Amino acid sequence: MTLGLFIPCYVDQLYPQVGRAAHSLLCQLGHEVVVPARPACCGQPMSNSGYASLSEGCVADFRAEFDRFERIVSPSGSCVLHLKESLEAAHHPLAHRVHELCEFLHDIEKVTSLPARFPHKVGLHSSCHGLRGLGLGRCSECLAPEFSKPAKLLSLVEGLELVTLERPDECCGFGGTFSVFEPDVSVSMGRDRIRDHAGHGAEFITSADMSCLMHLGGLLAREAPQVKAVHIAEILAGCVAEQRG
Amino acid sequence: MSHAANAHDFLRDPARAAWHDQTLWMVRVKRDRQAAKVPDWEALREAASQIKEHTLSRLAEYLEEFESRAAANGIQVHWAADGEEHNRIVHGILARHGVRKLVKSKSMLTEECHLNRHLEEHGIEVIDTDLGERIVQLQRKPPSHIVMPAIHLKRAEVGEVFHEHLGTPRGLDDAQELTEAARQHLRRQFLTADAALTGVNFAVAETGGFVVCTNEGNADMGAHLAPVHIACMGIEKIIPKQEHLGVFLRLLARSATGQPSTVFSSHFYKPRPGQEMHIVLVDNGRSRQLGREDYRRSLACIRCAACFNTCPVYRRSGGYSYSYFIAGPIGSILAPNVDKAAHGDMPFASTLCGSCSAVCPVKIDIHTQLLKWRQEITAEGHAPWWKTLAMRVTGLVLKRPALYALAGRLARHFLPLVNLLKLDPWTRSRALPEAPGQSFREWLAETERAKPPAKNPPP
CATH class of the missing domain: 3.40.50 (Rossmann fold)
Known part of the structure; x- marks a missing residue:
């Protein structure tokens, strides 16, 4: 189509x-x-x-x-x-x-296989708008069976290991212009997310939202450059290595 | 001061801020565990939401039904249009009985009306008997959280307050000893009070009775000992039937503190022989909010504060960073109803993550209302001029492809410099990405030029 x-x-x-x-x-x-x-x-x-x-x-x-x-x-x-x-x-x-x-x-598309390989430990950041707004997964507040569309897609990627987070869907603190009008809270929230991901061994943080990753990636670059932020499309398309591997 | 400035101060002590965040997050975790034990939790939320929605649609009828039943039970019912009238009514009752000391269990409504100040000005001593509220009262401070008023204080700080005001030994830091000191102190107050005032969690239209929930039994101690019991409630606290309590009482404590139920859920119907019982029904802006279609559902709130505990911004900025006495997400949609100019920045103190709406036991669309208030506050000119200017320019550039492409190229050109200078609120703590040589659209145009023309052109 x-x-x-x-x-x-x-x-x-x-x-x-x-x-x-x-x-x-x-x-x-x-x-x-x-x-x-x-x-x-x-x-x-x-x-x-x-x-x-x-x-x-x-x-x-x-x-x-x-x-x-x-x-x-x-x-x-x-x-x-x-x-x-x-x-x-x-x-x-x-x-x-x-x-x-x-x-x-x-x-x-109902994809059941992807020709991608990404042998790394990855933390999935569930963006709030994707999760609670679009229903890409079950949010932790809700008492319903667990599911996550992004996680299911990542499970099709060869070698990829998803890390378990302590707070699976807390906001990263980006929030659009909130990130510049409330920089202190925004940065504090971002740091806490990074600590959760990095503390559980993530080498990469991925998300279906680049805006969250712009914020988290900006903090990572300054404070934990060994961890990288990559968009889920890059992993699913198998083109992370070419970019920033 | 703006929320951002207050939050900046709060975050100056990162260890303490982290402790505050962790403490409240634990309450959220406890709520999750308790909610998971109720098989039909989501159905219960839906039922609660519908009962509230229905009640709000016939608020006047249910209030009048409540008034006549309560009066028939022997309760004296009063109506107050605003906080001032509420305070006058309460003072009038107390003055008639020559009350010198009033014990008060937790009532956010009396905070809203500034009752304590009013009564103290008239020479009446007011003792808040909820432990947390008593601690902040001794500090001459308001509660920082509507369910856990002193959650921002550490044990040792409570010890200092007690040392200063209750004469406990300096450096007392043991929970058991501090609680015992509070118990002895409050017991004296209960025994010497001339009247008791309580809040109301739920008032039942069909019975004319009301329910007060506490964990400390302080509402009961006050009301059962004093010859006069005054209960003050906002008009939105009404529910139609007794059986509806089965929905709300199951939701309230689980959502609030992660307990299956509050330790005391006390049902009051009529004064005991020789006692006077009054109930004050307060509007104070609630009818106005009821008339605002976009925000009406905020009146469904049962004041569990689950939205506080889940809010990542509240947890990292504390209750005192908000300008209204009800902080957090729910406070941020209630406050603009009272004063848009004074509380204009509260709806902006949110990332709109939506966790508040998802956790709310009565399913208030809190984050949607925050967004709506933002439009209204901005449209009425309560936003700073530079923000308006910045947004107008952004809107202008983003609407014109050629201008946008040029601005994008310029921005990418200067990006390394911006990253180096770290002068703006973004780059002070966060790097911007390395500037790509080509935008996606530039890449696509180049790729498509290089391709042989397609056989089937796109539609």
Whole structure:
């Protein structure tokens, strides 16, 4: 099928390798992948900061550019959640055709094998918007049978060992502009997450959300450079080694 | 001071902040364990949510039903439109009885109305009898947590407070001895009080009775000894039927402290012979909140504080970092109803992680309401001008592909310098990634140019 791939602004500019990995993964699965020029951003930075009206243009552009695709995929849970919620609020059916990458692979594509190998200990950071917003897994507050779509996909990767965390889904403290308006709490939360991952032997921290990893990776670079932050698309597409192995 | 500035101060002592985080996280873990023991926990939450939703839709009817039943039982019912009227009513009752000393069990409503200050100004001594609340009262401080008012204090600090105010030996640090000192001190207060005031956890419309939950039995000690019992409640505390207690009492203690139930769940129906029993029903902005469709569900809150304990921001900034007397996520959606300018930064003291909504026993969509308050507060001009400017510029750039591409190239060019200078709130503690030579879109354009034209062009 022809898929619309939405690469959000900060991934486009700062983490092009994540976009390439998602692109390559979807192409490997036999899809035609198209990346429209607009919009650059889902609008969430403005909306979460209290300026929802400034984000309306982004959502309108998204609607105009992506409505022609049967399915739209994006390697950023947070952006997908914002788009879905904005579209749902406008009762636009497109809301049900936008998928976070793991959700697409797990629910729509139903992948049961991946040609990826990553013989490392990996900590999975469950991004809040992916977990509690999109339902990519069961959150720890909820008394229901445990499941995690990202973890299930990672289990298909040869040699990869997931580490067990003490707090499996505590927020990393990024929170969009929270990270700059409340830097002390944000950094404190990030450090605690890193301690949990590193303390359980993780060599890599991965997530379906690059924004959390931008924050955690920024701290890792300064404080624990032996641990790396990599997006789940890079692991699933088997292209971490090429980038930062 | 802003929440961010207060949090900055709180985090200056990282070891203490870590202890605070760990202490409250343990309460969350205990809640998880207790909740897991109830087979239908999620169904119970759903039932509680629906009962509250229904009650809020007919609040006036249930309140009037409660009033007539309570009056028939011999309870004197009073209505207060705001905190001031509440304080006047309480003082009036106490003055009529010549009360000099009032013992009070935990009531966040009286904190909300600043009752203690009002009564003290009228020469009435008020003794908070909840242990945690008594400790912070002796310090002349408000509670930092609505269920565990002194959770921010360490044992040795309690020892200092007791040494200063209760005359215990200096350096007392043993939980048993401290508790005994508190017990002896409070016992004297109960025996010499002229009146008792309690909060209300649930008021039942069909019976006219009410339930007060404590772990220390202090509400009972006060109410059973004093000739006058005044119970103060916000109007949202009403539930329609006695059988609904079976839902809420199972949720409350498990969510609050990870106990299967509170040690005391005391049911009050009528005054004992010779006693006077009063109940004060307080609005104080609740009707206004009821009229705000987006925020109405905040009135379903049963004050368990599970959202405090789970909130990663609360745990790392402490109750005193919030400007409203109810801190944490629930406080942050209640406070703007009272004063948007004064508490305008509270809805921003959150990463919107959603843990609060997921843990809430009555399923309040707390994080969604936080986001809605952000829009309203900003639209009414309570945001700093530079933030508005920054957001306008960001919005402008992100909407125009050519401008965005140019800004991206510029940003990547200057990124190493920004990383080196560490001047902004991001790079002060966090590195930015190494600047890639090419954006994804630039890479894609180059790759597609190099490819032979596709046979089936995209739609």
